[in-house]
Amino acid sequence: MxxxxxxxxxxxxxxxxxxxxxxxxxxxxxxxxxxxxxxxxxxxxxxxxxxxxxxxxxxxxxxxxxxxxxxxxxxxxxxxxxxxxxxxxxxxxxxxxxxxxxxxxxxxxxxKPLCQLWEGNTGKQTVTDYTIGIDTIEKMVEKMIEKPWPVYKIKLGTDNDVAIIESLRRHTNSVFRIDANAGWKKEEALEKIQAFKDLGVEYIEQPLAKDDWEGMKWLYANSPLPLYADESCVAEHDVDKCSGHFHGINIKLTKCSGLTPALRMIRRARELNMGVMVGSMNESTIGSAAIAHLQSQIDFLDADGPLLLKEDLATGLHYENGNVATSGDPGLGIRFTDLYQK
Missing domain, CATH: 3.30.390.10 (Enolase-like, N-terminal domain)
Structure with missing residues (x-):
């Protein structure tokens, strides 16, 4: 080799x-x-x-x-x-x-395409969100309007979080998913989540610091919306720790060390009756194809890396109205582009 x-x-x-x-x-x-x-x-x-x-x-x-x-x-x-x-x-x-x-x-x-090598409904499609990064409210609205999409992932962790969501909601009926990237304290988190529950928000990702397990246990017991772990769930051994503190986990392939452990993490989360999403770390089409092949195994998908990048490295994914389809070719089903070959 x-x-x-x-x-x-x-x-x-x-x-x-x-x-x-x-x-x-x-x-x-x-x-x-x-x-x-x-x-x-x-x-x-x-x-x-x-x-x-x-x-x-x-x-x-x-x-x-x-x-x-x-x-x-x-x-x-x-x-x-x-x-x-x-x-x-x-x-x-x-x-x-x-x-x-x-x-x-x-x-x-x-x-065979990777999805056909694993258990699950290979015909199932899970809508991927489109991420709106933190900016001025006007700019966040502009980004959203420029990219009509059925589900948006909104990055928060500012003093204006509620105002941001209220402003975005005035311009779309699409579903919102919120990612605080560990930016809140527990009382602040609960106050904001209570405001969000009537604004079309589906779940909250990583509301508190990654090691605030006591705070997460309290928030888990009181939150009106589901809570998903990201920074608190890096590797396989973190899945069990998240049980009773989060309603689900966000698996990042790069952080957990690949598809092989990700498949085991999915199985363990199911055993613990937890939801599963697989998230983006702004991969090109190569890494995003690996994520997309897992969609039949999971509840929520965040595979929008190629949509956020001005440059890409491969072809093989097709995005349309929130759905992301792989090419059907064996393996990842991607082709490296001539522009970047060395």
Whole structure:
């Protein structure tokens, strides 16, 4: 097996801001390519600053152990993930990129799209939201009107959160999902959630700090809307901790280290009677295709990365009125674009 990689800095359509004033104009991302027995698999891991794994760290770790990555006798992706998990124990982002590429390869060997390799209703489509980042109220309204969509994910965590939702609601009947990115305190959260419950809000994502388990237990008992964990649910061992504190979990492939653990997290959440969403970390079409193949397994989908980026790296996803369809080709079903090939 041969391993190749590329790094990119993809521009956003608009500056992307979440709570605590974190703004970025570009999304750094790491693309890996596995070649084995005449087939090629692709994977992606975007870099997120506050997780302290930049693309440079992914490159450094892969280069240091590249020969071991290539020497593995690949037969199926679960075995490969376990090998990678031990090879790169402190770099789940790199493991994710390689795991997705392994699944892409495996799907091509089997001649099937990934969704057909897993249990679930492969005909089920789960509407993806479209994210509106924090901005002035006027600009957030403008972004929403520019992109008519059945479900919007609204980033909050400001002093004007209720006013933002009230203003957006005056311009659309679409469903709202709110992501506070750990930007509230518990009493503030409950007050805002009570205001939101009559404004067409479906659920609240990560209202409190990731380690405020006591606050989340209190909010869970009192919230009139469902609460979903994001920053509080990074890896597999976090799923059980979220039970009794959240109504559901948001799985991020990059954070949990790939599709292989994500599938186990979905199963465990179901055993605990929790809802499941899979979220975006602003992946290009490569990583977003991996997310989209999971839609038959989950309740809520956040796979809007390619819609938020000014630049993309591949084709193979089709977005229409909230639905995202994969191409039907084996594996991820994506094609790397000539513009970015090196």
């Amino acid at each position: 041969k391993v190749y990689y590329r790094t990119y800095d993809l521009a956003f359509r608009y500056p992307f801001t979440i709570s605590n004033g974190r703004t970025k104009t570009h999304q750094p991302t790491f693309i890996v390519q596995l070649e084995h027995l005449g087939r090629v698999g692709f994977g992606e891991a975007p870099a997120i600053t506050y997780y302290n794994i930049p693309v440079e760290k992914m490159v450094e770790d892969l280069e240091r152990k590249k020969q071991f990555t290539e020497k593995f006798a690949f037969t199926e992706p679960e075995r490969y993930w376990h090998y990678l998990h031990h090879l790169f124990p402190t770099n789940p982002f790199l493991v994710c990129a390689l795991d997705i590429a392994g699944w892409d390869l495996y799907g091509k060997f089997k001649g």
